[in-house]
Every structure is written in structure tokens, then in C-alpha cells.
Amino acid sequence: MSAPALETRDLCKQFGALTVASNINFRLEAGARHALIGPNGAGKTTFVNMLTGALPATSGKILFGGEDISQMAQAARTKRGLGRTFQITSLFRDLPVLDNVALGIAEREGVSLKMWKPASSYKTIRDESMAHLETMGLAAEALLRVKDLPYGKQRLVEIAIALGLKPKVLLLDEPAAGVPSIESGRILDVLADLPKDIAILIIEHDMDIVFRFAQRITVLVQGAVLVEGAPEEIANDQRVRDVYLGEGGHD
Amino acid sequence: MTRTGSYSGHARIGIMEALPWIAAIAVFFLLPDYLSLGARIMIYILFTLSLDLILGYAGIITLGHSVFLGIGAYAAGILSVKLNINDPFLQLIAGSLMSAVFGLASGAVILRTKNLTLLMLTLAITAIVYEIGNKASWLTGGADGLPGVQVNPFFGRFEFDLWGRTGYIYCVIVLFVVWFVVRRLIYSPFGAMLTGIRENTPRMHALGAPVYQRLLIVYTISAGIAGIAGVLMTQVTQSVGLNVLTFEVAGDVLVMLILGGVGRIYGAFVGPVVYMIAQDLLAKQFPEYWSFGVGVLLIFVVFFARGGILGLVDKIAARGRTP
Ligand SMILES: Nc1ncnc2c1ncn2[C@@H]1O[C@H](COP(=O)(O)OP(=O)(O)O)[C@@H](O)[C@H]1O
Ligand SMILES: [Mg+2]
Numbered sequence: 001m002s003a004p005a006l007e008t009r010d011l012c013k014q015f016g017a018l019t020v021a022s023n024i025n026f027r028l029e030a031g032a033r034h035a036l037i038g039p040n041g042a043g044k045t046t047f048v049n050m051l052t053g054a055l056p057a058t059s060g061k062i063l064f065g066g067e068d069i070s071q072m073a074q075a076a077r078t079k080r081g082l083g084r085t086f087q088i089t090s091l092f093r094d095l096p097v098l099d100n101v102a103l104g105i106a107e108r109e110g111v112s113l114k115m116w117k118p119a120s121s122y123k124t125i126r127d128e129s130m131a132h133l134e135t136m137g138l139a140a141e142a143l144l145r146v147k148d149l150p151y152g153k154q155r156l157v158e159i160a161i162a163l164g165l166k167p168k169v170l171l172l173d174e175p176a177a178g179v180p181s182i183e184s185g186r187i188l189d190v191l192a193d194l195p196k197d198i199a200i201l202i203i204e205h206d207m208d209i210v211f212r213f214a215q216r217i218t219v220l221v222q223g224a225v226l227v228e229g230a231p232e233e234i235a236n237d238q239r240v241r242d243v244y245l246g247e248g249g250h251d
Numbered sequence: 252m253t254r255t256g257s258y259s260g261h262a263r264i265g266i267m268e269a270l271p272w273i274a275a276i277a278v279f280f281l282l283p284d285y286l287s288l289g290a291r292i293m294i295y296i297l298f299t300l301s302l303d304l305i306l307g308y309a310g311i312i313t314l315g316h317s318v319f320l321g322i323g324a325y326a327a328g329i330l331s332v333k334l335n336i337n338d339p340f341l342q343l344i345a346g347s348l349m350s351a352v353f354g355l356a357s358g359a360v361i362l363r364t365k366n367l368t369l370l371m372l373t374l375a376i377t378a379i380v381y382e383i384g385n386k387a388s389w390l391t392g393g394a395d396g397l398p399g400v401q402v403n404p405f406f407g408r409f410e411f412d413l414w415g416r417t418g419y420i421y422c423v424i425v426l427f428v429v430w431f432v433v434r435r436l437i438y439s440p441f442g443a444m445l446t447g448i449r450e451n452t453p454r455m456h457a458l459g460a461p462v463y464q465r466l467l468i469v470y471t472i473s474a475g476i477a478g479i480a481g482v483l484m485t486q487v488t489q490s491v492g493l494n495v496l497t498f499e500v501a502g503d504v505l506v507m508l509i510l511g512g513v514g515r516i517y518g519a520f521v522g523p524v525v526y527m528i529a530q531d532l533l534a535k536q537f538p539e540y541w542s543f544g545v546g547v548l549l550i551f552v553v554f555f556a557r558g559g560i561l562g563l564v565d566k567i568a569a570r571g572r573t574p
Contacts, residue, residue, distance in 0.1 A: 052457065078459035090457070092450045095257070102258035103447045107459040112444040113468075115436050118262030119443040126258050143259055165458065 003066030005030045005169045005199035006051065006082075011060035013046055013223070020046045021223045024060070028169065032199045035214035039243065043223040044203045045087050048171045052084050053077045064169070078107075083167025085158040087174045087203070093147040097138060100146055100157055101129040104164045132160040137186055152183035159187060170194070172202040176209060188213070211235070219243075253558075254516050255308075256442030264434075271520050275423045279416075286415035287487075288531055293422035294483045295523035299507050300433055300516070301476035306505075307514030308437060309469050310449030311362070314501050315373030318357075318380045319474040321496035322350040323481025328397040328491035329390060337401045339486060343425070346482035347475045354474020355467065362466045374498070381496040396492030400485055411489070418487045425483060429476055434516060436472070445469055449514075506545060510552060512559030521560050 006028040013021035020043040028034055036044050049055040051062060053074035062070045069077055092100050105125050106112045120126070133142050136156040141149060146157060155175065162170060172191075176184040188209060194200065204210050210217065211231050218228040219240050227237055234240055256262075278289050298320055305311040326346035330336040336345075361372040384391045391397065404410040409417050436442055447455045448462055455462055485491040494500070503526075511522025526545075534541040556563050 054453065054456065073461065074456045075459045075461045078457060084457060086454075086457075090451060090454045092447055092454065094450060095255075095446070096259045098259040099257055099443065103443060103455070104458040106258070106440050106444065111440045112460060112465070113441055115439045115441040117440075118435075118438045119256040119258045119440045120261050120438075122258060122440060129258060161458070 002030060003063070004028055005032065005065060006201075007063040007066075008051070009061040009063070011047075011050060011062065012058045013043070013050060013055070014058045019223050021050065021057070024220075024223075024225055026218060026225065026228075028199050028201055029216075030199055031196050032201070032216060033214050034199070034201045034216045034218065035210045036201055036203045036218050036220060037205070037210060038220035038226075042220045044220055045173055046223075047220065048084060048173050048201075048203065051171060052082055078165065078167075081166075081168030082171070083162045083165040083169070084171040085162050085173055085175050087177070089151075089154050089158060091146045091154060091157055091161075094145055096143050097133065097146055097149065097157055098126065098129050098142040101132050101160050101164045102126060104161050105129060108165055129160075129164065132163045135163065135190060136160045151178065152180045155179045156183055156186065159190060163190075167198065169199045170201070172200065172204075174203050174205065177205065184209075253514055254437060255446045255514075256438045256440065256444075258443065262438035268517075271517070272423075272427065279419060279423075283414060283416075286419040288527070290415055290419045290422045290483075290487050292523055292527050293419070293426045294480050294487070295504070295507065295527060296520050297422075297426050297429055297483065298477055298480035298504050299511070299519035299523050300430065301473045301480065302504050302508050303513065303516065303519045304433060304436075304476070305470055305473045306508065307518070308442060308445040308449060309466055310452075311466060311470065312366075312370055313373040314370055314498070314505065315375075315377035316473075316477060316504055317496055317498070317501035318377050319350045319354060319477035320481040320484070320500060320504075321380065321384065322353050322474075323347060323478030324485045324491045324495045325384065325391055325397075325481075326350070326478070327482040327485040328392075328400050331400045331402070331485075332392075332397045333390065337403045339402050339405055339421075342402070342486065343479060343482050346485075347478040350478025350481065351471050351475030355471040358467045358470035358474070362463055362470060377496070377498060377501060381493065384493055384496050392492075394493060396490060398490045400489045400491065402486045402489070411487075415487075422483055422487065425479065429479060430516075433476070437516060441469075506549060508559075510548070510559050512561035515558075515561050518559050518561050525560065 004027040008024050008026045011021055011024040024047065038044055046055065050057045053072060057070065061068060064080055064082060102125050105128055109125065111122060130139065130142060133139050136159055138153060138156055138160060141153060146154060159175060176187050179187065191213060202213060214231060217231055217234040219226040219234065221243050226243065227234065227240060278285065302316050305313065323346035326349040327342040330342050330345055357376055361369055364372060385393055402411060405421065411417050444460060444465060448465060452462055481495060484495065507522035507526045508519060510526055511520065512518030533544065552559060558565060
């Protein structure tokens with residue numbers, strides 16, 4: 001049996017007295033389409049931050065393709081193939097859209113230490129950036145500064161950057177939240193077209209999206225896994241209905 | 252215009268970028284009485300440029316950049332006075348290397364921190380190095396410094412002359428070479444990456460950039476360039492003293508950069524020119540008002556002209572374009 005793409009063992013996180021993750025044991029299988037849901041403040045973003053190394057875990061282990069990456073720096077995890085998008089858009093707002101994508105590709109390709117030839121002469125990086133922007137329908141905006149784009153399109157830039165990293169595991173933190181339906185449709189189409197060998201974990205509040213996309217769902221409540229299962233099981237689980245689906249009015 | 256390595260832009264040298272060099276040549280022929288001031292300005296441009304690299308591009312805030320100027324300056328002085336090594340280029344390379352090594356060593360410690368902690372550490376290092384310069388008088392001459400620094404004629408022919416011609420040309424040429432290299436660096440993928448760190452460090456981590464390592468590299472390069480400025484200062488004045496290690500110098504260079512405009516390459520040219528000419532004209536006549544004037548000017552710049560003089564020029568040019 002092959003190792004899961006990503007796995008956590010008894011992962012815990014405390015912010016002072018507040019427990020945001022308690023003994024999370026989680027498996028993201030190779031090629032998975034997995035959703036992580038749960039009410040606001042459940043600890044979903046914190047979980048992703050621990051996986052990527054943006055936040056240190058208080059205790060527990062994280063395994064990437066069977067390898068323990070718990071102590072590894074964030075940049076090194078990205079290099080291994082762990083990519084993410086941010087719930088709160090995190091872009092280079094004053095730089096052109098194209099450069100936002102190119103900076104990531106340059107890291108992936110290991111050209112960021114080149115100090116002599118102009119960045120603009122690295123045509124392959126520019127072309128690949130452009131290709132990802134086309135995928136996201138952003139070709140016409142490539143030279144605009146990110147801060148001049150409407151919010152929905154900024155969310156598409158987040159995805160384009162993630163595509164540029166060519167990750168083996170992709171963690172999507174509410175990629176479509178607050179995005180107008182044209183752009184969210186685009187996001188879903190792109191996600192559906194991603195190569196099958198990429199394992200994807202998506203955090204999402206929109207249940208239509210979750211049920212359309214995910215083959216597996218984990219429900220997180222107050223930092224603990226409430227239940228995990230196939231979409232039908234989750235939809236019919238009374239506990240989930242009580243704490244999450246029934247409430248309604250989530251953002 | 253802010254200048255940044257970009258995968259979407261271009262890196263061609265514009266006509267305006269020839270201006271500093273035309274001015275430098277014009278000064279040589281038209282203002283022969285001002286060549287020693289000119290050489291000092293060139294040295295400060297070099298020093299300010301090295302600060303722009305870390306502050307303007309990588310976003311590292313420091314109040315201790317004088318340390319690197321000082322180490323370069325003392326390295327040249329010690330080589331000549333203590334070891335009788337008077338080859339100008341040997342002094343230049345050795346001083347730059349010494350400074351770069353110190354940049355690497357101190358950067359390895361302080362660049363793990365950021366913001367206020369980083370600022371405090373740069374201050375602390377400045378204070379420590381100053382005190383070492385003061386106390387290690389067997390090496391540095393202590394409070395007296397090292398007078399009588401000798402520099403062999405360039406290529407065995409061109410000696411430093413009374414009118415400062417050789418010194419001026421030498422400084423212009425060194426500055427030109429360093430400017431060319433720095434410009435390449437800023438427009439390269441490395442420069443683009445530094446801008447990324449300055450704009451959004453967490454995002455650069457998530458893109459897979461080992462940020463600390465990258466900052467350490469640029470800090471070392473910047474220290475090496477500041478060291479070159481220090482060597483030139485010693486060579487041109489033929490002496491070195493504790494004044495190069497002071498907080499005042501670290502503050503001056505910061506003021507010059509902010510005045511000219513941060514993160515623009517040419518802010519590092521405009522700032523020292525304006526500041527030092529003003530100093531030359533005003534500080535002697537009105538010494539009691541000079542510091543006061545600098546203070547008022549700084550307040551004006553940070554409140555009304557965040558991009559410095561070049562930022563103002565940009566704004567005016569933009570207004571001219573939109574009818
Ligand atoms: N850096 C932090 N320091 C302190 N508390 C935090 C921090 N980040 C998140 N939290 C808290 O942890 C809890 C989980 O937050 P988060 O992971 O963002 O939840 P979710 O993404 O599921 O909405 C929240 O109560 C939040 O206030
Ligand atoms: Mg969240």
C-alpha cells in the first residue's frame with residue numbers, strides 16, 4: 001500500500017489557552033479530491049498553515065509522501081511540492097499580475113539566484129506565467145498591477161500562482177469565497193481539469209461546490225475531526241447536520 | 252520611476268540614465284575647483300546605493316550601515332599604514348572583501364530577526380564596532396585614526412594630485428562599474444525576488460523562497476559595496492578616522508537615500524548630490540541651523556513626498572501627461 005500524499009498524526013495547536021487543533025489524524029490520499037469543512041473558527045486555516053509550515057504545530061507529526069516534514073521550513077515544503085492558496089488574498093499588490101505568477105515559477109525553476117541577465121529575458125518563465133494566466137482567463141490583465149484588479153480576479157491570480165508551482169499536493173483555502181459567480185465557475189472548471197495525480201484538499205463553505213468536487217469530506221469542529229467520510233455519509237450524518245449543515249448562514 | 256526586475260517589463264537603459272555620467276564629466280571640465288567635493292559626493296553615492304540595495308529593494312531597515320563603510324575604510328588604512336600595502340586595487344578588493352565578510356557574519360545573526368529587533372541589533376553592532384575602533388589603537392590608531400595613508404600611482408603612472416583630478420576620475424570610474432553591476436542585479440531574477448520579499452514576505456515563503464538565505468546574500472553584497480565606498484574615502488583623504496564608524500554617518504546615508512527616493516537606484520544619486528551640496532553651501536555659513544534644516548526637510552519628505560525628490564519628479568511628470 002502506498003503512503004498517502006499527506007498525513008498528520010496527532011497534530012495539535014494551541015494559541016495560549018485556546019486549542020485550535022487537537023489530535024488531528026488526517027490522511028490525504030494520492031490523487032484525492034478531499035474537502036475540509038466546518039464552521040468559522042473551527043481551525044481549518046490554522047490546519048493548512050501547519051501543513052505548509054507557515055505556523056509551527058504545538059505537537060504531532062506531518063508526513064508528506066511518507067516523509068516526516070514536521071520540522072522542515074516552509075520554503076522547503078513548497079519545494080517538495082506542497083502548494084497552497086490563501087483565504088485572505090496574499091499577493092504582490094504593487095507588481096504586475098504576470099510577475100505574481102512568474103516569481104513562483106522562478107523559485108520552482110531555481111533561477112531566483114541569477115544576478116546578471118534581466119528577468120525579462122527569461123522567456124520560458126514569462127511564457128509559462130502567461131499560459132497559467134490564460135487558463136484563469138486573465139491574459140488581458142497580465143500587465144496590470146494586482147491592486148487594480150477587482151477582488152474576484154485577484155482570487156484567480158491566487159490560483160494561477162498555485163498552478164505555477166506545479167504542486168503534488170494543493171491546499172485551497174476557500175478559493176471561491178466572496179467571488180462573483182463568473183469567476184467561481186472558472187475556478188471550479190480549472191480545478192476539475194487539474195491532473196488526476198495532484199492531491200487536492202479544498203476548504204469550502206458552499207455545499208454545492210463541496211459535493212460536486214469532493215470524493216471525501218472531513219468535518220472539523222473546534223479543532224477536532226468530528227467525522228470523515230464519503231459525501232453521502234456526511235450529508236446524512238446527524239451530527240454534521242446539527243453542528244454545521246443545519247445552521248445555515250455561513251460565509 | 253521605481254526600478255525593479257520584472258518578468259513582464261524590460262531592462263533597457265534609458266536616455267535619462269546617461270544624465271549622471273554626463274553631469275560627472277561636465278563637472279570635471281567646468282568646475283575644476285570642486286573636484287574634491289565631487290569625489291566625496293561620488294563616494295557617498297556609492298555608499299547610498301549600497302543602502303538602497305538592502306533597504307529599497309529587500310526592505311531591510313538598518314541604522315548601522317556605517318559599520319561597512321568603516322570596515323572598508325579601516326581595511327585600506329591598515330593595509331597601507333601597518334602593512335605597507337599601497338596598491339590601490341589591492342586595497343579596494345581587500346577592503347570590500349573584509350566588509351562583505353563582516354556583512355555575512357553579522358547578517359547571519361541579525362537577519363534572523365526583523366523590525367524593531369533588527370533595528371536595535373544594527374545599532375548595537377555599530378556601537379560595538381565603534382568602540383573596537385576606538386580601543387584597538389595598536390591597529391586603528393584609536394582616537395587619532397591613521398593619518399599618512401599611501402596609495403601608489405594608478406598603473407604606475409597616475410598619482411593623486413593636488414587638484415583632486417585623479418581622485419575624482421578614479422571615484423567616477425569605480426562608481427560607474429558598481430552602478431552597472433547593481434543595475435544588472437536589480438533587473439535580474441534576483442532583484443525581482445528581492446522586491447517580492449519586500450512586498451510580501453509570507454508569500455515568498457509560500458512560493459518556496461528561503462527568505463533568510465536570500466537576505467543574507469544581498470546583505471553581504473551590500474556590505475561589500477559599502478566597503479568599496481569606505482576604501483575610496485580613505486584613499487582620497489589619505490587618512491582614516493573614527494568618524495566613519497559613527498551613528499551620524501549611518502544616519503546621514505539614510506537621510507540621503509530617503510531624500511533622493513528609496514528603491515529607485517537614482518534616488519541614491521540625487522540624494523547625496525542635493526544633501527552634500529546643500530551641506531557645503533549652508534553648513535559652513537549657518538552651522539547652527541544645518542541640523543535644524545535637515546530635520547525640517549526630513550519631516551517634509553516623510554509627510555509630503557514619500558518617494559523623495561524622484562518621487563516628486565514622477566508625480567509632476569504624471570500630472571504633465573494627464574491633461
Ligand atoms: N495567530 C493566531 N493567534 C491567536 N489565535 C488565532 C490565530 N490564528 C487563528 N486563531 C484563532 O484560532 C481559531 C481558528 O481560526 P482559523 O484556523 O482561522 O479557523 P477557520 O479557518 O476554520 O475559520 C479562531 O478562533 C481564531 O481566532
Ligand atoms: Mg479560514
